[in-house]
Amino acid sequence: MAKTSFAAGRYSALALLRGALGGHRHWGRAWRAAEPGGPYDVIIIGGGGHGLATAYYLAQVHGVRRVAVLEKGYIGGGNTGRNTTIVRSNYRQPQLQRMLDHSLRLWHGLSDELNYNVMFSPRGALFLGHSDADMVKLAERGDALIAMNIDAELMTPDAVAKLVPLLDMRRDARWPIEGGLIQRRGGTARHDAVAWGFARAADNLGVDIIENCEVTGFLRDGDRVTGVTTTRGDISGGRTAICVAGNSGHVAGLAGLKLPIESHTLQAWVTEPVKPMIDTVVMSQSLHCYFSQSDKGGIVGGGDPDMFPSYAQRGAPIRLEESIAQCIALAPALSRLRMVRSWAGVTDMSFDGAPIIGEMPLAGLYLNGGWCYGGFKATPGSGWLYAHLLATGENHPIAAPFGLDRFASGRTVDEAGAGPMPQHR
Amino acid sequence: MLLIPCPHCGPRNQEEFAYERSVDSLVRLDDAPGVAMAALYARANLRGEDHEIWVHVQGCGQWLRLTRDRVTHAFRDVEAL
Numbered sequence: 001m002a003k004t005s006f007a008a009g010r011y012s013a014l015a016l017l018r019g020a021l022g023g024h025r026h027w028g029r030a031w032r033a034a035e036p037g038g039p040y041d042v043i044i045i046g047g048g049g050h051g052l053a054t055a056y057y058l059a060q061v062h063g064v065r066r067v068a069v070l071e072k073g074y075i076g077g078g079n080t081g082r083n084t085t086i087v088r089s090n091y092r093q094p095q096l097q098r099m100l101d102h103s104l105r106l107w108h109g110l111s112d113e114l115n116y117n118v119m120f121s122p123r124g125a126l127f128l129g130h131s132d133a134d135m136v137k138l139a140e141r142g143d144a145l146i147a148m149n150i151d152a153e154l155m156t157p158d159a160v161a162k163l164v165p166l167l168d169m170r171r172d173a174r175w176p177i178e179g180g181l182i183q184r185r186g187g188t189a190r191h192d193a194v195a196w197g198f199a200r201a202a203d204n205l206g207v208d209i210i211e212n213c214e215v216t217g218f219l220r221d222g223d224r225v226t227g228v229t230t231t232r233g234d235i236s237g238g239r240t241a242i243c244v245a246g247n248s249g250h251v252a253g254l255a256g257l258k259l260p261i262e263s264h265t266l267q268a269w270v271t272e273p274v275k276p277m278i279d280t281v282v283m284s285q286s287l288h289c290y291f292s293q294s295d296k297g298g299i300v301g302g303g304d305p306d307m308f309p310s311y312a313q314r315g316a317p318i319r320l321e322e323s324i325a326q327c328i329a330l331a332p333a334l335s336r337l338r339m340v341r342s343w344a345g346v347t348d349m350s351f352d353g354a355p356i357i358g359e360m361p362l363a364g365l366y367l368n369g370g371w372c373y374g375g376f377k378a379t380p381g382s383g384w385l386y387a388h389l390l391a392t393g394e395n396h397p398i399a400a401p402f403g404l405d406r407f408a409s410g411r412t413v414d415e416a417g418a419g420p421m422p423q424h425r
Numbered sequence: 426m427l428l429i430p431c432p433h434c435g436p437r438n439q440e441e442f443a444y445e446r447s448v449d450s451l452v453r454l455d456d457a458p459g460v461a462m463a464a465l466y467a468r469a470n471l472r473g474e475d476h477e478i479w480v481h482v483q484g485c486g487q488w489l490r491l492t493r494d495r496v497t498h499a500f501r502d503v504e505a506l
C-alpha cells in the first residue's frame with residue numbers, strides 16, 4: 001500500500017516527539033471545516049463511518065475527488081459513535097461471509113493505510129454454546145466458514161475456560177457452557193477513531209466534509225435526482241448517495257420512496273473502567289448477549305434490540321436488564337462492577353437482516369443501508385463497495401447479491417430465517 | 426418504558442405486549458402480487474406518527490391498533506381490533 005502524504009503532516013513517532021518538544025502546540029485540525037460548494041461528482045448523505053469510508057475510497061481508489069459528505073450533526077455522532085465495536089466475519093450465509101471477510105481484510109491494514117490508529121484489536125471473537133444443539137450448530141457454521149477460507153475454531157469447554165477464566169463453567173450454572181466457536185482474526189476497534197481516521201484521509205484527498213448540514217429534500221429533473229436541499233442551501237451533484245443508517249426510511253421518504261426497512265432501537269452499556277479482566281469478545285447467540293473490555297477498561301455489553309419501531313435514540317430498561325442479567329450469569333465477577341452509562345442508537349432493520357447496497361428507483365440516487373445492528377464491522381468494506389458502485393455505476397460482484405431488487409425476486413439473504421419481521425431477529 | 430393503555434385491561438407495562446407490524450403491511454388474500462409485495466416489503470417507516478398493530482400477549486390476548494409517535498413515544502389513539 002502506497003503511503004499517503006498529508007498536507008498537514010503525517011502522524012508518526014517523530015512528529016509526536018517534535019510535538020512534545022514544542023509543548024504540543026503545532027497540531028493542526030485533522031480535517032477542514034468545509035463550506036458547501038459544488039457541483040460535486042458525488043454527494044454522500046450521512047457522515048458516519050460508512051459515509052466517510054465511501055468518500056475516502058472514492059477519492060483513493062477511483063480518483064473521484066469532487067465529493068461532499070453532508071452530516072446533519074457532527075461526524076460519527078450516529079451509530080458509529082454508539083456501537084459496541086465488534087468486528088468479525090463469521091456469518092453463516094456465503095454472500096455475507098464474502099462481504100464481511102473482504103471488510104475484515106481491510107480492517108487488518110486500516111491503521112497503516114489511513115495513517116491513523118483505529119486501535120483495531122484482533123483479540124478473538126468467541127461464540128458460546130450452551131447445549132449439544134448449540135454445539136452442532138456452531139460446528140456446522142465453523143465447517144461452512146473453513147470451506148470459504150475464513151478462520152473458525154471449535155473449542156472444548158476446557159479451552160474456553162482457559163481463554164476466559166471468568167466464565168462460570170460449573171455444570172449447574174444458569175447457562176452451562178458446552179464449548180464455543182472462535183474467530184481469532186475478529187475483535188474490536190475504536191469507533192470514534194474510525195470516523196476521524198477516514199475523515200482526515202478523505203479530507204486530505206480533497207473531499208468536503210460538511211457538518212451541521214441536514215438534507216431536507218432532493219433536487220429533481222423529472223425522474224432524475226440532481227442534488228439535495230439542505231439546512232445550508234441547495235447542493236447539486238451527479239450521483240446522490242444515501243448512507244444514513246437509522247434514518248434511511250426518513251430520507252428515502254423525502255424522495256417519496258419506501259424501503260424494506262424499519263427503524264428500531266438498540267441499546268448498550270458500559271461499566272466503570274477496571275484492570276484487564278477479559279481479553280476476548282464473548283458472545284452468546286442463543287442467549288442474545290455479549291461483552292468485551294474496552295481499551296479504557298470499561299466492560300462494554302449489549303443484547304437484544306427493543307423490538308418495536310422507534311427513532312427516539314433511547315430504550316427501555318427491561319432490555320438492558322435482560323442483557324446485563326445474562327452477562328452476569330455467564331461471568332459472575334461482572335456483578336461487582338458499577339454501570340456508568342447506557343445509551344441507544346436507531347438501527348435500520350432490513351426485512352431480511354442483510355444490508356442493501358444498490359440503485360434506487362430514481363436515476364442518480366443510490367442507497368447503502370439496512371445494516372441492522374451489525375454494520376460497524378463492515379465500515380471499510382461497505383465504503384469500499386459503495387465507492388465502487390458510485391464510481392462505476394455497477395455493483396461490485398461482492399455487493400451484487402445485496403441490491404434492492406432482491407426482495408421482489410425472492411433472493412433475500414436471510415441469516416435468521418425470520419422473514420420480513422425485524423422484531424424477530 | 427411504555428405504559429400502553431389496553432382498551433380491555435387499562436394501562437399496562439410494555440413488557441406484556443408484542444409489536445406485530447405496521448398497519449400498512451396487511452396483506453389481503455385477494456391482493457394482486459404487486460400490492461402484496463409492497464405490503465410485505467415497503468414501509469413508510471415514518472419519523473413521526475404511524476399506525477401499528479400490537480398484541481396484548483401476556484394480558485387479554487387481544488389485538489390492538491395503536492397510533493403512536495415514533496420519536497416522542499406518545500400514544501394518540503388505541504383501538505381494539
Ligand SMILES: Cc1cc2nc3c(=O)[nH]c(=O)nc-3n(C[C@H](O)[C@H](O)[C@H](O)COP(=O)(O)OP(=O)(O)OC[C@H]3O[C@@H](n4cnc5c(N)ncnc54)[C@H](O)[C@@H]3O)c2cc1C
Binds near residue numbers: 047076375376
Ligand atoms: C448500541 C449499538 C451497538 C452496536 N454494536 C455493533 C457491533 O458490536 N458490531 C457491529 O458490527 N455493529 C454494531 N452496531 C451497528 C453499527 O453501529 C451500525 O450498523 C453502523 O455504525 C452504521 O454505520 P453508518 O455510518 O451507516 O451509520 P451512522 O454512524 O449512524 O451514520 C449515519 C449518519 O447519517 C446522519 N444523517 C441522518 N439523517 C441525515 C440527513 N437527513 N442529512 C444529513 N445527515 C444525516 C446521522 O446524523 C449519522 O451521523 C451497533 C449499533 C448500536 C446502535
Ligand SMILES: [Zn+2]
Binds near residue numbers: 432433481485486
Ligand atoms: Zn389487554
